[in-house]
Amino acid sequence: MDKYCTECGEAIDESLNFCQNCGHKLHASSEQDGNTVIPPKKQPKNYTKKQKIIMGAVAALLVFMIGGYTWGKSYFSPEKTAERFITAIIEEDYGKVQDLTMMQGESISQAEAEALVTLAKEEAHYINIETTNLEDFTNQNDLMKLIDNGKHLFIFPKYQFSLVPQYVDLDLPFKDIETTFNEETFPAKKNDERNIVYGPLAPGKYKIHSSYSGELTEAESDDVIILGDSYSDTVYHDVQLDAESTTFHLYNSNNSPIKNAYIEVNEQQIPFDESMNIDALGPMNLDGSVTATPIIETEWGKVTLEDIKIEEDYYELTLNTVSKELMDNLSEVILLYGEEYVEAHAANDATIFTAVTENVRENFQDDFSYNIEYGKNFTGQLDKIEINYDELTFYEKNEVAIPANFHFTASTYDIDEQPDLEERIDTVTLLMKFDSDEEKWLIDEASSYGLFSSNDFKATATLEGSQELHKATKSASAPASKDMDEQIEETTLNYIYSLVEAINADDYELVRPYIKDDSPLHGMQVDLVNRLVEKGMKQEVIDATVTNIEEDGDSWIVTTDETIKIIYSSGKEETSDYSWNYTVESDGNGVSLTNID
Structure with missing residues (x-):
């Protein structure tokens, strides 16, 4: 029967008292010398050093994996994610806040993370960070929602807080304004120059900086805006700049x-x-x-x-004025006209005028013919001319109207009288036209200055006259006689038109030549002129005709039909027809009116 080592279990030679395999000394007992058989011992497997290292590493890895999985499952859980998020806000760890959030599938910027943290720490009613309980945190914060957004390490669910996108509509005072949110520039969703919509932005409390730099000024402003609408409704904000x-x-x-x-x-x-x-x-x-x-x-x-x-x-x-060049040209012509006016009237000669149109020259010649025929003389001088260029008006490119005051020292008198020089002011509107053939401005009309008198006139320029006195050139004979009825009719019609001019200009002297001094009509018409001027009333002759002339002793009764427009101070107008009987008398040189019925 084979013999086995009790130490290593290997078979040994019966003649040996030790194991040839492990060297163990054998001690045989009396029982062993007999028929005792020792059962063989299981021989252990002998591993190499490399095998032992590998086996140890595998065992360690298995332990690490089991521990890591257990830790990861806890660390990446929704509850721990919420705790880390709240901790990051409290510690203002903006990078971690960025890692734990997303918006519309994208990461948020650091500027947005800063705004989110500021909102949570300063505006508790928007984000409540007082609880780390996930359920409570979720129920109390509607600006974010915890979602499963992929995997960590291809094993654990990746939980992140999905933020509700925010939009802000900026109303700008003008265009080309640059705006930053927490010092970061964001793209505009809508840009209408003065109305810009920015978004999406993360919920947060932002510092808005608006700036403008232009040719005329530089301006900037700083403000704070809270974006915390749980429905993503647009927040409106007016940008104020000191410009x-x-x-x-x-x-x-x-x-x-x-x-x-x-x-x-x-x-x-x-x-x-x-x-x-x-x-x-x-x-x-x-x-x-x-x-x-x-x-x-x-x-x-x-x-x-x-x-x-x-x-x-x-x-x-x-724009109520003209260039200095034009004013100088017009002033030169107006002054020349004023000087030629006194010279031509003294000589009763319209050919003296060089600053008027042919139409004006012909009208003056008609007046002078009348003066010569009736022995009317003029002596006078031009003292000054006042012009209001602020009321100059262009009718056409080459036609202007200019108000002017002509100041004369003058007298109009009969051939057998001596001149009684006194101050005379003619307030007129000069219509001037540019003659392209002669390349100069000419006077085309000199009419009464609207419904105003010289007292209403405001001068912007004054031209000094020469004050050279021009004496009348008297006719050698009395005026040629005229058919009496023609004289009476002409004098009566001149009276009617002149009376209206006297009322409108507040100047009785305009009608005085046709009314006998100290006559009843003289007193009545002086009172009439004064009364209507005080009431601010004006008149206009629409039509006037002499219908009958009847001799009455040394005088004549002249019947007229007149259509007169009355203009009240309120602007109301009224047109009426009148029929008057005037008494006309002869003074030896002509006729004048003495009464009215």
């Missing part, structure tokens, strides 16, 4: 033939549009630091209006 735009309107009151009009600012020309508007000049600080110069280029030269130190957001400019 505004200014609007200009040019009123062409004198109807100047404008070729070009603009505002000059800092050597830059900003043009008016076809409606004579500049809708928005600026933006700028309305503190008077910016000066604008309105310039209007016309067919008759350039007009520069007064500088404007801009302090308002709207200016209405009035």
Whole structure:
């Protein structure tokens, strides 16, 4: 029977008292010397060192994997994710906040993370971070929702807070304003220059910085806005900057033939549009630091209006003057006309005029023919002329109307009388036309100045006359006689028209030549002129005719039909027909009116 080592279990030679395999010493007992059989011992497997290392590593890995899975399952759980998120907010760990959030499938920026943290820490009613319980946190915060967004390590669910996107609509005072949120520029969803919608942005409390840099000013402002609408409704915000735009309107009151009009600012020309508007000049600080110069280029030269130190957001400019060049040209012609007026009237000679149109020359010659026929003389001088260029009006490009006051020292008298010189003021509107053939301006009409008297006149320029006295050239004989009825009719009609002129001009002297002094009619018409002037009433002769002349002793009764328009101070107009009987008497040289019935 084989013999086995009790130590290693290997078979041994029976003749040996030790194991030839492991060296174990054998001690045989008396029982062993007999028939005792020792059972074989299981021989253990002998591993190499490399095998033992591998086996140890596998065992360690297995332990690590089991522990890691257990830890990961806990760490990446929804509850722990919420705890880490709240901790990141409290510790202002913006990078971790970015890792734990997303919006519309994208990561949020650091600026958004900062705004989100600020909102949570400063505005508790938007985000409540007082609880780390996931269920409570979810129920109390409707700006975010925890969602499963992929895998961590390809094993664990990746939970993130999905944020409700926010939108802000900025109302800007003007265009070209740059805006940042927490110092970051975001793209605009909608851009209408002065109305810009930004988004999506993460919920948060943002610092808004708006800035503008232009040619006329630089401006900036800082503000705070909260974006925390759980339904993604747009939040509206007005941006305030210490700068505004200014609007200009040019009123062409004198109807100047404008070729070009603009505002000059800092050597830059900003043009008016076809409606004579500049809708928005600026933006700028309305503190008077910016000066604008309105310039209007016309067919008759350039007009520069007064500088404007801009302090308002709207200016209405009035073009009521003309270029200096045009004023000088017109003034020269008007002064020449005034000097020629006294010279021509003294000589009763219309050919003296060189500054009038042929039409005006013919009208004056008709007047002079009457003076010669009836022995009317004129002696006088031009003292000065006052002109109101602010009320100059262009009718056409080459035709203007200008109010003027002519101051004379003069006398109109009969051939057998001596001149009684006194001050005389003629307030007229001069109609002037440019003669392209002669290349100069000419007087085409000199009519009464509307319904105004010399007292209403406001001068913007004064031209000094020569004050050279021109004496009348008297006729050698008395005026040629005229058919008496013709004289009476002419005098009566002249009286009717002159009376209306006297009322409108508040100047009784205009009708006095046709009324006998100290007659009843003289007193009545002086009172009439004064009364109607006080009431502000004006008149206009629509029609006047003499229907009958009847001799009555040394006088005549003249019947007229008259249509007169009355203009009240309120602007109301009334036209009436009248029939009057005038008493006309002869004074040896002519006839005049003495009474009315």
